[in-house]
Amino acid sequence: MTLWIILIAIPMLFGFYAQMKIRSAYNKNVQIPSRGRISGREAAAAVMESAGIHDVEIVRVEGQLTDHYDPINRKLALSEHNYDGTSLAALGVAAHEAGHAIQHKVGYSMMKVRQTLAPATQIAAGASQFLIIAGIVLISSKLGGTFLMIGAGALALICLFQFVTLPVEFDATRRAKAQLVSLGIVGQDEMEGVHETLDAAALTYVAGFVASLGSLLHILLLLSGRRDD
Structure with a gap:
């Protein structure tokens, strides 16, 4: 029970917190207009x-x-x-997405890895839940162990994808913040709202990785327990 709380419940609560954090930060800063009154579309285009x-x-x-x-x-x-x-939240998000476009143009290596993993990860995401549930229901049988093993493999791929996503998102945020100031789209004294919005968004990616990793470790422990029986 203790391991379930550590590996499943706590990451789940962390995920809820991250979602609340981004929505709170966004809803707050979307109400704060930038002095320049530049729209998100215009900001993305400028970046x-x-x-x-x-x-x-x-x-x-x-x-x-x-x-x-x-x-x-x-x-x-x-x-x-x-x-x-024209809000600080809108400009931050728009510049962040433009940061991804810059990554694509310059051939940012981690973005290439994420693009390579994306098709297989989509398949794994669709199959992993069914495989794991089926494996747990049939855990006492050989078929259940096979389902769990395949499900663990799918989860491992998802974890890898989410791990690679972290530097991609952090780098896009770094580029966005730098460009907003250097291009004069947002004043330095307005950056607090941009920081708050983009940092909260980054937290959701961390929470997603932690949750998937916890689920993977939980499945691996279940498989280990079967071998010990």
């Missing part, structure tokens, strides 16, 4: 322009915090509030 990127389309997408960069189709997607908004 990419400064890096010599002219072939990435900036598009509006529905939802909140659905922002992402698509390296395959060369599109930078910003959620509605961040596309049109």
